[in-house]
Amino acid sequence: MKHIEVSKHFRKLFGGDFRFFSAPGRINIIGEHTDYNDGFVLPAAIDKRIYLAIAPSGNQKAIIHSFDFSETVEFETGKDHQKLPHWAMYPYGVMMELHKAGYRTGGFKAVFGGDIPEGAGLSSSAALESVFALAFDQLNGFGLNRMTLAKTGQLAEHNYAGVRCGIMDQFASLHGKAGHAMQLDCRSLDFRYFPLQLSEYELILADTKVKHSLAASEYNIRRAQCEEGVVLLKTQISGMRSLRDAEPEDVLACRGILGEEIFLRCEYVTEENRRVLETCKALEEGNIEETGRLMYESHHGLRAKYDVSCDELDLLVDTASATKGVAGARMMGGGFGGCTINLVKSEHAEEFREIASAAYRAKFGRDTVFYSVNIGDGASEMDVPST
Secondary structure, three states, X not given: OHHHHHHHHXXXXXXXXXXXXXXXXXXXXXXXXXXXXXXEEEEEXXXXXXXXXXXXXXXXXXXXXXXXXXXXXXXEOOOOOOOOOHHHHHHHHHHHHHHHOOOOOOOEEEEEEEOOOOOOOOOHHHHHXXXXXXXXHHHHOOOOOHHHHHHHHHHHHHHHHOOOOOOHHHHHHHHOOOOEEEEEEOOOOOEEEEEOOXXXXXXXXXXXXXXXXXXXXXXXXXXXXXHHHHHHHHOOOOOOOOHHHOOXXXXXXXXXXXXXXXXXXXXXXXXXXXXXXXXXXXXXXXXXXXXXXXXXXXXXXXXXXXXXXXXXXXXXXXXXXXOOOEXXXXXXXXXXXXXXXXXXXXXXXXXXXXXXXXXXXXXXXXXXXXXXXOEOOOXXXXXXXXX
16 A cells, blocks of 8 residues: 555654645546636546655755655755756646745655556646645645645646646646536636435546646646637627636637638637536436436547647547447547547446457557546545554
């Protein structure tokens, strides 16, 4: 068990007492690339987590050991340390953003590791930011609320990892509730919990095990294209601030001034916002089939209009749509690799895995990996594991 391994390794490296925290990865039922457009998303925390053993160092030195990368970094807190391994930029960025806001962490020693599959689109980076943000807050008695901690993680991603992400991933990691999805309004940051009552269905992730190199750069390009669309739409729609303020019909009416590429990006985002609200209604009604239909619709938009899918993701979704017992499927995350999320009847789960695995191997000559996920709680302090 990873949490026991992390605690053992802390004792081996540092000895002494420590506190223990964890934060989950997340899935997103629907609502992709809407968060940075002030839209709606529907994430849920999962039962795969990052675990952190941490204690004050008594000086200004920070020592962080990554159990999974078998690598240690040391630095003086509050100083500029740009030459760190990429994984270290996440906790370092959280620390620096807290310092900028007037919350000095002091030195610390830490070991972390987790069971969130890296590169699968399950937001292991946000979980890492969230677990350190919560730990810094609790160790130092800052008294910050969870939304502030989520914003801190988001700023760390922007300013230290170089990805202009929205707030969804950090929000979900910190606010998760077992058995529930969360509808987040990314403008007001109001949120509601929706029971995720899957009855005879389960959620299965199919991991392409690829992450195409254009993923990060294209993410930032899509964000810029949406911003360009807003500038153009503002000339036609009074009071518009973001794509949140437009309906698909508004975008269609402005197709001529947007140009085809910007039009498709904006049309997708406005349609996806609508789909999130329709999915919440379907969940309230216990309508799994409608939820699945909207997931397929979402993938079509991501594939044909937002252009962030790839052959591997498309093959898995196409296979799912032709497989008995699969209510819905779509790519999940930024795109160009990672996972599909599949809503599958439990009695057909093994059949789905076999069919999807065979199709993927036949097309690409390699295996896909499947993860069954349960919906779990958000970041928390845990009892120190006994070893």
